[in-house]
Amino acid sequence: MQTPNRLVLALGLALLALHALLNLFVSGRGRRRRPHGHGKELRQYRDELAAATARIDGRLVSAAETIDALRRRAVDVDEAVQVLQAEEDALDESSQELEDILAPEELHGLHMEYEANLERALRGIVTAQRGCAITRLPHRPPEDEEPLNYWKRGQQNIIHARLRMEEVVEVLLAWEPGKRAEVSVTTRLHRDTL
Numbered sequence: 174m175q176t177p178n179r180l181v182l183a184l185g186l187a188l189l190a191l192h193a194l195l196n197l198f199v200s201g202r203g204r205r206r207r208p209h210g211h212g213k214e215l216r217q218y219r220d221e222l223a224a225a226t227a228r229i230d231g232r233l234v235s236a237a238e239t240i241d242a243l244r245r246r247a248v249d250v251d252e253a254v255q256v257l258q259a260e261e262d263a264l265d266e267s268s269q270e271l272e273d274i275l276a277p278e279e280l281h282g283l284h285m286e287y288e289a290n291l292e293r294a295l296r297g298i299v300t301a302q303r304g305c306a307i308t309r310l311p312h313r314p315p316e317d318e319e320p321l322n323y324w325k326r327g328q329q330n331i332i333h334a335r336l337r338m339e340e341v342v343e344v345l346l347a348w349e350p351g352k353r354a355e356v357s358v359t360t361r362l363h364r365d366t367l
Contacts, residue, residue: 214277219346221274226287226342229267233294233335236260240301240328244321254305261298264291280345280354287341290334297330 239256242248268291276284304323307313340356348354 214275215350218274218276218280222276222342222345225267225271225274226338229264229271229291230335230338232260232264232267233331233338236264236294236298236301237328237331237335240297240324240331243301243305244324244328250305250308254302257298257302257305261295261302264295264298268292268295276345277348277350279350280348283341283345283354283356286356287338287345290338290341294331294334294338297327297334299327300330301327 236257239248239253239260243250243253268288271288271291274284301324304320304327307317307320307323344354344356
């Protein structure tokens with residue numbers, strides 16, 4: 174009596190295994206088509222990101238150059254305030270556009286890191302604007318170093334944020350599905366040795 178039960182059990186297991194293999198084969202066929210659709214979305218993401226980051230980078234370069242001119246006293250403070258305010262407004266708009274770009278799920282962390290560094294650069298512009306405001310205070314000594322400190326910190330924030338943003342964008346634009354997306358010292362060293 175035990176033999177027919179074992180035979181039924183073996184036959185049931187064989188059918189279950191066959192069913193699992195068929196499901197695996199059918200689902201594997203569906204996966205092969207996905208990268209093509211993912212490729213279109215990825216291409217669109219890369220195009221939008223490249224355009225947005227190019228505009229942002231140009232604005233950051235302009236703001237850093239204006240602050241550097243302030244530090245060298247090569248530009249009037251009132252003129253610099255107008256330029257920095259225009260750059261801040263444009264970067265705020267670009268920040269909103271950047272948030273509207275839909276990143277692939279695997280890139281969300283790096284995309285958010287880029288946005289965080291953009292916020293850091295915006296804080297650098299605000300810091301430089303504070304330095305400009307200090308120059309307008311009454312009874313301020315003409316050779317006061319405080320505005321220079323604000324300008325220096327603001328410029329450094331912009332420069333460092335911009336450098337990190339360049340690294341992040343390089344990884345975002347070069348990422349391929351199925352690969353890890355990270356920007357770290359280890360990945361930078363590995364990239365530089367290739």
